[in-house]
Amino acid sequence: SNDKYVTEALFLFERIAHFVSSPRPSKPSVLHMQHHRISLLKPLFQAIIVLISLVSAPAFTAPRSTLIRAQKQHQYQHQNKHTHLNMSASTAAVSKMTRSVGKLAPSTTTFFLCDIQERFRPLMHNSETIISTAQYMTSVASALSIPVIATQQYTKVFGPTIPDCFAKGQQDIDELISKNRIFEKKKFSMMTEEVTQCLNAEEDFKGRDTVVLFGIEAHVCVQQTCLDLLELGKEVHLVCDGVSSQLPYDREIALQRMANAGAFVTSAQSLAFMLMQSAEHPNFKAVSKLTVEHMKKTNEFNDAYNK
Numbered sequence: 001s002n003d004k005y006v007t008e009a010l011f012l013f014e015r016i017a018h019f020v021s022s023p024r025p026s027k028p029s030v031l032h033m034q035h036h037r038i039s040l041l042k043p044l045f046q047a048i049i050v051l052i053s054l055v056s057a058p059a060f061t062a063p064r065s066t067l068i069r070a071q072k073q074h075q076y077q078h079q080n081k082h083t084h085l086n087m088s089a090s091t092a093a094v095s096k097m098t099r100s101v102g103k104l105a106p107s108t109t110t111f112f113l114c115d116i117q118e119r120f121r122p123l124m125h126n127s128e129t130i131i132s133t134a135q136y137m138t139s140v141a142s143a144l145s146i147p148v149i150a151t152q153q154y155t156k157v158f159g160p161t162i163p164d165c166f167a168k169g170q171q172d173i174d175e176l177i178s179k180n181r182i183f184e185k186k187k188f189s190m191m192t193e194e195v196t197q198c199l200n201a202e203e204d205f206k207g208r209d210t211v212v213l214f215g216i217e218a219h220v221c222v223q224q225t226c227l228d229l230l231e232l233g234k235e236v237h238l239v240c241d242g243v244s245s246q247l248p249y250d251r252e253i254a255l256q257r258m259a260n261a262g263a264f265v266t267s268a269q270s271l272a273f274m275l276m277q278s279a280e281h282p283n284f285k286a287v288s289k290l291t292v293e294h295m296k297k298t299n300e301f302n303d304a305y306n307k
């Protein structure tokens with residue numbers, strides 16, 4: 001057994017130590033010196049052979065007593081370290097438990113419609129899908145009593161918000177204007193001073209730390225809005241079939257960039273049903289009807305998968 005190898009090796013090393021420390025004559029003869037060398041080398045070679053056998057033995061384990069001593073020493077030396085590691089593990093576990101997985105609730109959510117304006121309509125990749133998705137999202141927001149914030153980038157040049165983004169067209173836009181929910185901007189991000197003041201001051205936005213974001217352009221205004229919101233500690237959900245740029249490549253990279261920063265990328269329909277969470281929701285039938293109507297419209301992003 002391994003214990004036997006260890007015992008034999010220790011015995012041989014004791015013999016070597018004995019011969020090394022044994023007294024020799026002040027003037028040893030040649031014969032005595034040769035005898036001493038042989039007596040020293042023999043157990044040394046034997047010890048080496050035993051150690052080689054020990055190391056090469058399958059499933060080598062140290063003697064139990066050695067393991068117990070090592071274990072006690074390790075526990076004593078690293079007691080404080082173990083305590084620290086246990087505390088760190090507990091903290092990590094709590095952090096994991098509290099980390100958001102991106103669930104949604106109407107009472108904690110705000111919808112952001114970013115710069116879907118007339119001048120951009122013929123320029124955007126899959127622009128008609130972006131507009132119809134915006135209408136679906138604003139209709140879902142209305143059905144679930146979720147407030148909507150909209151912005152317009154330099155309206156004098158790029159025109160007003162496209163009425164088709166809302167089920168009732170200009171009537172819905174006028175209602176948002178009357179509530180001071182449509183904001184003019186030149187800053188690329190939607191998080192202008194005016195929008196920030198509105199979110200902080202108005203009662204409708206209290207306790208709403210989740211933002212559903214859709215609009216254009218993905219790699220400029222949408223991306224900068226998303227990063228600003230994340231930096232403020234908000235949870236951001238990007239509606240992938242409601243976000244675009246002039247170039248598909250810019251859109252694709254922007255979605256990846258925002259997802260890497262911590263935003264949740266989802267589809268409009270997935271988001272709508274996540275907000276309700278159950279067919280027992282009081283507005284389930286209304287949202288389901290909106291979904292059926294929306295699915296009748298062409299989704300250019302889906303069509304790309306069929307090519």
